[in-house]
Amino acid sequence: MMDENHIHIGYQVLIAPNVQFYTATHPIEYNERFVEDWDESSGELFFRTSALPITIEDNVWIGGGSIILAGVTIGTGSVVGAGSVVTKSIPANCVAVGNPCRVIRYLKFDYKIRTLDEKDVLQMRDLFCATVLNVNTRDYTEEEAKDWASCGERTERWKELLAYNQYVGAFDEHDCLVGFASMNKDGYLHSMFVHKDFQHKGIATQLLWEVERIARQYGVVHITSEVSLTARPFFEKKGYEVVKIQKCQANRLKLTNFVMRKLLNYK
Numbered sequence: 001m002m003d004e005n006h007i008h009i010g011y012q013v014l015i016a017p018n019v020q021f022y023t024a025t026h027p028i029e030y031n032e033r034f035v036e037d038w039d040e041s042s043g044e045l046f047f048r049t050s051a052l053p054i055t056i057e058d059n060v061w062i063g064g065g066s067i068i069l070a071g072v073t074i075g076t077g078s079v080v081g082a083g084s085v086v087t088k089s090i091p092a093n094c095v096a097v098g099n100p101c102r103v104i105r106y107l108k109f110d111y112k113i114r115t116l117d118e119k120d121v122l123q124m125r126d127l128f129c130a131t132v133l134n135v136n137t138r139d140y141t142e143e144e145a146k147d148w149a150s151c152g153e154r155t156e157r158w159k160e161l162l163a164y165n166q167y168v169g170a171f172d173e174h175d176c177l178v179g180f181a182s183m184n185k186d187g188y189l190h191s192m193f194v195h196k197d198f199q200h201k202g203i204a205t206q207l208l209w210e211v212e213r214i215a216r217q218y219g220v221v222h223i224t225s226e227v228s229l230t231a232r233p234f235f236e237k238k239g240y241e242v243v244k245i246q247k248c249q250a251n252r253l254k255l256t257n258f259v260m261r262k263l264l265n266y267k
Contacts, residue, residue, distance in 0.1 A: 004051035016064035071265030116167040139229035181207040187220035
């Protein structure tokens, strides 16, 4: 392991022999890679380097001799074939092989993902309020949770958010909304909520992968989000870093949250 940045390894991960993890990376252009007029006596390196985190999510299997490069995330439940060179992130629930590593087939997804629009507003509102009042109360007082939930009571507010952000939702076999997330062209992730009865089922991971894919289509370099106390550990596992802690206005009250950021890997 070359661990100049964090290497996050999830639960029930199988890593075969001779797998290599490299968090370090260098500029592609040689004139950016090397220090001009380098002085050997300076004690500094003659080349420029940076380091990006690597995240291996739960239930991943990495075959022997594979190489995992800087900034890569391997999604929940995925399999990386032996000898692969993983230069870009791999989505959840798939089999990926080769140099460079490519997805060759997807495993079964439990939830259907689709773009949300105004016909979904009522389900979005109800899911948001129920999640805040039942899940986020682990980290916020009852008064804080009620004040936060009140911000989502107006359906017009959800229509406004849909106008400025692309929302995607996860639906179960009964076509009921069980989670949603958003992304816009500025790389701002406004929302990520999973139904109170569908926590810890991989839905947030699936949604995050989808909005990060959308961000790459927009050409976003950094994704930024304002993340709750409850969601911070999840985002940290996905390679997001805290930029600052803040008090954010909900309705009447100011609640603690974190500005978090992730550098997307396009290599």
